[in-house]
Amino acid sequence: MSEEIKFKIDGKEIIAKKGQTIVEAAKDNGVYIPTLCNFEGVKPKGSCRICSVKVNNRFMTSCTTPAAPGMEVYNNTTEISDLRKSIIELLFVSGNHFCPACEKSGNCELQGLAYKYQMMVPRFPYSFKKHGVIATGPKLLKEQDRCILCQRCMKTIKDESGKRYYAFHNRGTKLEVVMDEEMSKTIPDELARQAMKNCPVGSIIYKEIGFAEPIGTRKFDKQSIGSEIETN
Amino acid sequence: MSKKIIATTSLAGCFGCHMSILDIDERILDLIELVEFNKSPVDDIKTFTKQVDIGIIEGGCCNSENVEVLKSFRDNCDILISLGECAIMGGLPAMRNGIPIEECIHEAYINGPTVKLNEEKILPNDAELPMLLDNVYPCHEIVKIDYFLPGCPPRADLIWDALVALITGNEMDLPYEVVKFD
Numbered sequence: 276m277s278e279e280i281k282f283k284i285d286g287k288e289i290i291a292k293k294g295q296t297i298v299e300a301a302k303d304n305g306v307y308i309p310t311l312c313n314f315e316g317v318k319p320k321g322s323c324r325i326c327s328v329k330v331n332n333r334f335m336t337s338c339t340t341p342a343a344p345g346m347e348v349y350n351n352t353t354e355i356s357d358l359r360k361s362i363i364e365l366l367f368v369s370g371n372h373f374c375p376a377c378e379k380s381g382n383c384e385l386q387g388l389a390y391k392y393q394m395m396v397p398r399f400p401y402s403f404k405k406h407g408v409i410a411t412g413p414k415l416l417k418e419q420d421r422c423i424l425c426q427r428c429m430k431t432i433k434d435e436s437g438k439r440y441y442a443f444h445n446r447g448t449k450l451e452v453v454m455d456e457e458m459s460k461t462i463p464d465e466l467a468r469q470a471m472k473n474c475p476v477g478s479i480i481y482k483e484i485g486f487a488e489p490i491g492t493r494k495f496d497k498q499s500i501g502s503e504i505e506t507n
Numbered sequence: 508m509s510k511k512i513i514a515t516t517s518l519a520g521c522f523g524c525h526m527s528i529l530d531i532d533e534r535i536l537d538l539i540e541l542v543e544f545n546k547s548p549v550d551d552i553k554t555f556t557k558q559v560d561i562g563i564i565e566g567g568c569c570n571s572e573n574v575e576v577l578k579s580f581r582d583n584c585d586i587l588i589s590l591g592e593c594a595i596m597g598g599l600p601a602m603r604n605g606i607p608i609e610e611c612i613h614e615a616y617i618n619g620p621t622v623k624l625n626e627e628k629i630l631p632n633d634a635e636l637p638m639l640l641d642n643v644y645p646c647h648e649i650v651k652i653d654y655f656l657p658g659c660p661p662r663a664d665l666i667w668d669a670l671v672a673l674i675t676g677n678e679m680d681l682p683y684e685v686v687k688f689d
Contacts, residue, residue, distance in 0.1 A: 367596075371602075373592075373596075373598065373599065373601070373602065374592065374659070374688035374689045375592055375598065375599065375659035375688065375689045376599060376602070377689075380688065380689045381689065386688060389688070390683065390686060390687070390688075393681065393686065395595075395654075395655040395656070395657055395686070396589070396595050396596075396645075396647065396655040396657070397596075400648060401596060401597070401601075401645065401648075403597075403601065403604035403605055403642060404605065405604070405605025405606070490689065496684070496687070497683070497684060499683055
């Protein structure tokens with residue numbers, strides 16, 4: 276039988292199972308903490324910082340911090356919301372996120388978070404990157420200027436032998452995620468669709484189905500991101 | 508209460524945001540009770556004739572004329588609003604950012620697949636034409652902008668609520684559905 280851990284998020288009592296992180300425990304208890312690089316079933320690494328919360332008065336990434344008894348966690352304060360908003364703004368200006376021209380618009384997690392934290396305009400100057408599009412594969416294209424380097428595709432899209440379809444290329448400011456050209460030719464249809472779905476932004480696009488869903492019926496058109504988790 | 512004065516312009520935009528202003532439907536009758544328009548494509552007044560309370564900017568800055576118009580709006584308006592994605596982040600015209608201007612012009616007038624009639628390969632270079640900027644710039648990177656209304660186009664309800672809030676001095680209510688980027 277697993278041991279129960281009790282702690283508080285914004286004053287609400289949370290009951291976690293032993294070994295759960297703050298994000299997982301919060302989700303089970305109806306509290307939404309935003310995540311971008313973190314993905315269910317993948318070992319968390321806390322690189323995007325969007326899940327930052329205050330634990331006993333210190334900023335911690337809740338995807339990597341295990342739940343511990345008696346912790347005082349703050350998730351919904353003005354300070355944390357502004358921190359998250361600034362991270363979203365930085366992601367918006369460091370790539371080319373032209374929402375009106377993006378196939379993922381309406382289903383994009385980054386956009387959903389911008390809506391949630393009411394980003395009207397980024398406070399930072401735009402970089403207008405130009406890395407271009409890699410569209411050599413038959414099913415998928417990779418829009419490099421939209422990639423936020425979250426590594427979700429690298430860690431979740433693998434063939435039967437566990438070989439990854441996506442990998443890092445270059446270093447530093449030139450770092451980008453690319454798809455293996457040979458493997459991209461034979462990617463199964465279902466896996467290709469999964470790759471587009473797992474991408475939190477519009478960087479991985481399944482070809483020839485862009486803009487299939489009309490405005491008003493997409494994921495974040497009417498419902499805010501995380502509203503399915505929040506019970507109150 | 509005297510009527511508030513509004514000016515609007517479309518810089519590097521498609522006039523979609525102006526269409527969205529008209530999309531407030533019959534509320535336009537309430538609007539003309541509250542405001543009067545000065546320089547705007549809506550009434551075709553070309554130059555400012557007095558100091559304006561609210562200036563609404565559609566589109567970003569892609570050439571020298573856009574910058575000049577934007578600066579004249581800043582000089583003549585007490586409050587400036589960036590309306591729509593192009594004014595806020597350059598929008599679709601900003602997709603040319605990162606591509607050299609020469610390449611853009613050659614693609615448009617010589618090499619493009621739809622160019623059929625320019626056999627002499629003439630590039631527009633009349634002194635009357637405004638110069639293209641190196642990049643398409645968001646308005647707030649050129650002058651100070653006071654408020655931002657995102658959307659492509661911004662929803663009519665968002666424009667209406669923002670204008671009414673500004674004119675009446677009340678706080679604005681922002682329902683989830685009205686703030687969208689597309």
